[in-house]
Amino acid sequence: MNVIYGLLAISILVALVFFGLFIFSVKKGQFDDDYTPSVRMLFEDELVKEEDAQNDKNSNKQQKQL
Amino acid sequence: MTKDKCFHCGDDCLTTKIEQDEKMFCCRGCLTVYEIFSENDLTCYYDLEQNPGTTPLDIDGKFDYLNQQDIVEKLIDFQEDTTEVVTLYIPHIHCSSCIWILENLNKLNSHILNSQVDFPKKKVCITYTTDEFSLKLLVELMARIGYEPYISLENYDKTQERLDRSLVYKIGVAGFAFGNVMFLSFPEYFEVSEYWLEQYKPVFRWLMFFFSLPVVFYAGQDYFKSAIKGLRSRILNIDIPIALGITVLFIRSSVDIFFDLGSGFFDSLTGLVFFLLLGKIVQQKTYKFMSFERDYKSYFPIAVTKLNTENQEENIQVYDIQRGDRLLIRNQELIPVDGILMSASAEIDYSFVTGEARHVQKVSGDKVYAGGKQKGAAVEIVAEKSVEQSYLTQLWSNDVFQKDYNPKFQSLIDKISKKFTIAVLTIAFSGLAFWLFYDASLALNVFTAVLIIACPCAIALATPFALGNLLRIFGKNGFYIKNTNVLEQMANLDVFVFDKTGTLTTSQKNDISYSGLELSKEDKMVLKNSFRNSNHPLSRELYSFLDSQNIYDSESFEEHMGEGIVSSYKDHTYKLGSAKFVSSPAEQSSLSTAVHISKDEKYMGKFEFETRYRAGVQDLFRSLDDHYKLIILSGDNEGEKPILTKMLPKTTQMFFNQKPDSKMRLIEKIQSEEKQVAMIGDGLNDAGALKQADIGIAISENVNVFSPACDAIMDASQLSNLDEYVSISQKGIRIIKLSFIFSFLYNAIGLYFALTGQLQPVIAAILMPLSSISIVIFTTLATNFISKSIQKP
Numbered sequence: 001m002n003v004i005y006g007l008l009a010i011s012i013l014v015a016l017v018f019f020g021l022f023i024f025s026v027k028k029g030q031f032d033d034d035y036t037p038s039v040r041m042l043f044e045d046e047l048v049k050e051e052d053a054q055n056d057k058n059s060n061k062q063q064k065q066l
Numbered sequence: 067m068t069k070d071k072c073f074h075c076g077d078d079c080l081t082t083k084i085e086q087d088e089k090m091f092c093c094r095g096c097l098t099v100y101e102i103f104s105e106n107d108l109t110c111y112y113d114l115e116q117n118p119g120t121t122p123l124d125i126d127g128k129f130d131y132l133n134q135q136d137i138v139e140k141l142i143d144f145q146e147d148t149t150e151v152v153t154l155y156i157p158h159i160h161c162s163s164c165i166w167i168l169e170n171l172n173k174l175n176s177h178i179l180n181s182q183v184d185f186p187k188k189k190v191c192i193t194y195t196t197d198e199f200s201l202k203l204l205v206e207l208m209a210r211i212g213y214e215p216y217i218s219l220e221n222y223d224k225t226q227e228r229l230d231r232s233l234v235y236k237i238g239v240a241g242f243a244f245g246n247v248m249f250l251s252f253p254e255y256f257e258v259s260e261y262w263l264e265q266y267k268p269v270f271r272w273l274m275f276f277f278s279l280p281v282v283f284y285a286g287q288d289y290f291k292s293a294i295k296g297l298r299s300r301i302l303n304i305d306i307p308i309a310l311g312i313t314v315l316f317i318r319s320s321v322d323i324f325f326d327l328g329s330g331f332f333d334s335l336t337g338l339v340f341f342l343l344l345g346k347i348v349q350q351k352t353y354k355f356m357s358f359e360r361d362y363k364s365y366f367p368i369a370v371t372k373l374n375t376e377n378q379e380e381n382i383q384v385y386d387i388q389r390g391d392r393l394l395i396r397n398q399e400l401i402p403v404d405g406i407l408m409s410a411s412a413e414i415d416y417s418f419v420t421g422e423a424r425h426v427q428k429v430s431g432d433k434v435y436a437g438g439k440q441k442g443a444a445v446e447i448v449a450e451k452s453v454e455q456s457y458l459t460q461l462w463s464n465d466v467f468q469k470d471y472n473p474k475f476q477s478l479i480d481k482i483s484k485k486f487t488i489a490v491l492t493i494a495f496s497g498l499a500f501w502l503f504y505d506a507s508l509a510l511n512v513f514t515a516v517l518i519i520a521c522p523c524a525i526a527l528a529t530p531f532a533l534g535n536l537l538r539i540f541g542k543n544g545f546y547i548k549n550t551n552v553l554e555q556m557a558n559l560d561v562f563v564f565d566k567t568g569t570l571t572t573s574q575k576n577d578i579s580y581s582g583l584e585l586s587k588e589d590k591m592v593l594k595n596s597f598r599n600s601n602h603p604l605s606r607e608l609y610s611f612l613d614s615q616n617i618y619d620s621e622s623f624e625e626h627m628g629e630g631i632v633s634s635y636k637d638h639t640y641k642l643g644s645a646k647f648v649s650s651p652a653e654q655s656s657l658s659t660a661v662h663i664s665k666d667e668k669y670m671g672k673f674e675f676e677t678r679y680r681a682g683v684q685d686l687f688r689s690l691d692d693h694y695k696l697i698i699l700s701g702d703n704e705g706e707k708p709i710l711t712k713m714l715p716k717t718t719q720m721f722f723n724q725k726p727d728s729k730m731r732l733i734e735k736i737q738s739e740e741k742q743v744a745m746i747g748d749g750l751n752d753a754g755a756l757k758q759a760d761i762g763i764a765i766s767e768n769v770n771v772f773s774p775a776c777d778a779i780m781d782a783s784q785l786s787n788l789d790e791y792v793s794i795s796q797k798g799i800r801i802i803k804l805s806f807i808f809s810f811l812y813n814a815i816g817l818y819f820a821l822t823g824q825l826q827p828v829i830a831a832i833l834m835p836l837s838s839i840s841i842v843i844f845t846t847l848a849t850n851f852i853s854k855s856i857q858k859p
Contacts (some may be wrong), residue, residue, distance in 0.1 A: 019242045027231070043166055046611075
């Protein structure tokens with residue numbers, strides 16, 4: 001009987017977590033550009049073979065700064 | 067790929083052909099870009115798309131102002147130690163190759179750390195270090211590979227733009243609550259008085275109540291605000307019955323669960339708000355890469371070259387120009403302020419300001435106005451006024467540019483909502499009165515049920531979905547409209563006003579004809595070679611007009627800026643240029659543009675340039691003439707009048723020599739006769755008229771390039787389809803009216819249940835989404851059907 005209350009609480013909690021994630025991603029601007037990522041995704045293969053260690057380091061450093 | 071197409075930019079290789087690695091290039095510039103890419107292992111650029119590039123333009127000295135730290139600081143987004151982040155607008159971004167190369171800039175220069183493209187906005191965000199590197203070097207690197215950023219005065223004044231994402235949050239809240247409430251209310255739809263259900267009913271109901279709180283007080287708040295605003299200004303807008311519906315739904319449902327009378331209408335309530343917000347977002351189609359709100363700032367440069375007292379060049383910010391400053395204006399540069407010409411002569415292209423196609427010759431001491439573009443060698447001017455006080459920029463201080471919308475315009479939904487609100491209230495109160503006599507216990511139930519079921523969800527959705535879809539379809543074809551109101555206004559027009567230069571005519575190519583004495587083969591050869599040596603735009607056109615000839619090195623060639631060319635071959639002397647320069651016998655005041663030729667002081671003849679009208683202009687005018695009044699407003703002289711009269715319907719009125727503000731006033735005059743006016747124009751000279759008109763449509767050869775503030779931007783190739791677009795928008799309005807009838811039918815069914823006191827939550831929960839979804843499907847399919855007739859560009 002009481003298990004229903006528990007289940008209700010859990011389900012609403014899970015729903016709220018996903019709702020929070022949605023709001024968070026909108027706030028971060030993840031839905032602002034809905035085209036470029038779809039194209040960029042197809043480039044990844046070519047990048048890997050040419051990417052050298054230094055570039056990796058640079059991009060890591062960059063992420064930390066932002 | 068054909069053999070003589072440039073591998074880099076895809077243009078035909080006409081005059082020069084350079085072969086490298088079995089590939090053809092149309093010029094040195096394209097080849098250089100290719101070499102840069104192949105040296106850096108970036109030829110992948112050419113694998114992604116065919117001929118993705120563009121010829122890099124000459125940028126010598128153009129970006130020198132970026133040496134100045136205070137200008138750079140205004141442009142960059144972020145700076146820390148030696149790292150800077152800048153966002154640049156690059157009009158050329160158009161394909162996946164562009165994204166690829168711009169995101170691999172770090173391979174071209176190790177100082178660039180990271181770059182990210184936003185394709186819809188045509189912007190790239192670049193992070194770089196400033197050790198032995200600078201914004202100027204970055205911009206020059208990009209210009210060298212054909213991706214020259216566009217930096218204008220607008221960038222200088224930019225304030226951090228804040229994106230309004232509240233609508234998305236609201237939809238998120240409403241959708242979240244709608245989904246959960248649906249689940250929670252589902253068990254009660256079946257009305258089984260079962261033990262478990264009875265026991266947990268209160269929990270489910272109170273949960274629904276709490277889910278609906280943010281929907282009413284956050285997601286739906288705009289409807290209350292708008293309803294209050296409407297009531298204050300005594301307009302019964304569509305948001306009044308909506309706000310009334312939401313309020314009644316919420317109060318009735320809360321009372322129901324509080325006194326344990328029923329399960330309430332929380333499912334319908336959250337669903338209603340969710341669907342309404344969906345309609346709002348559909349209506350809000352935005353074109354991120356174009357702006358409809360531009361003023362002169364997007365055309366003006368950030369900095370100009372000033373000559374200081376020691377005659378040294380120095381870059382100064384445009385706003386810092388003071389009276390008496392000596393400015394150096396290079397080829398293709400814009401004159402930022404009104405001033406006086408100091409150099410011997412200048413040739414200024416005012417087409418953007420006045421609409422006049424011909425370049426204007428100015429001599430030393432003449433007044434030059436801001437907005438003109440210098441063509442040819444660099445000239446010096448002395449500033450007379452500051453930027454804001456110049457003749458052109460003063461246009462923007464006119465009141466027209468302050469007002470935001472057209473107060474006269476009443477949309478279809480506004481018209482209908484008044485009658486609708488009155489009808490709903492009448493029905494609700496007569497229902498109340500009837501049941502008070504008949505069975506008073508049901509009276510309040512009926513009254514609220516009427517207000518709930520009559521909530522005009524389907525009506526409020528018809529317009530956004532029908533017009534929003536048309537907006538998208540038009541945009542795909544090259545006709546970009548600011549918002550759905552503009553589309554609605556397009557269906558009610560009475561008068562079309564066209565600008566001539568650049569709108570009806572194309573600025574790309576002219577028809578050239580020769581008249582006079584016959585030219586021998588040798589003459590033609592000399593002419594072709596002379597034109598080849600000259601940089602004047604007319605020479606360029608004549609060069610490609612004449613048949614190919616032997617190229618020889620000219621023995622004597624002299625170009626007189628703004629007048630003509632003197633060229634000699636063997637023992638003949640040729641003079642080419644203006645009528646005065648060549649001393650042509652007659653027609654010095656001829657209205658058309660011409661290049662005159664003389665050989666050994668004997669007049670030979672002239673090449674005449676005729677403006678070419680866009681394809682389909684004649685048909686467009688003929689088909690519009692049946693229903694609309696047509697007017698042509700030109701800043702140009704009357705030279706084209708005979709051609710226009712012959713070409714266009716007789717009823718077309720024409721006005722020539724119109725100044726920017728007189729164009730605006732003429733539109734105002736037509737409007738005062740209660741007429742709805744559409745202005746179709748292109749340049750800055752039309753800016754006032756475009757803004758004054760009920761609808762301002764800017765014509766653009768290339769929609770990536772800037773166009774003045776307007777309500778719609780149209781790709782030039784679509785001009786001949788204008789009549790089609792207008793008729794589709796009228797059909798669109800008819801579709802909306804039809805869907806109003808459908809939603810009234812749904813309302814009638816709902817009212818039957820409501821008035822007889824049988825409205826169960828489950829009926830409302832079925833009727834509301836059913837009516838909304840069917841209206842959405844109907845309008846979308848119908849608008850797709852009516853716009854099939856648009857001819858693809």
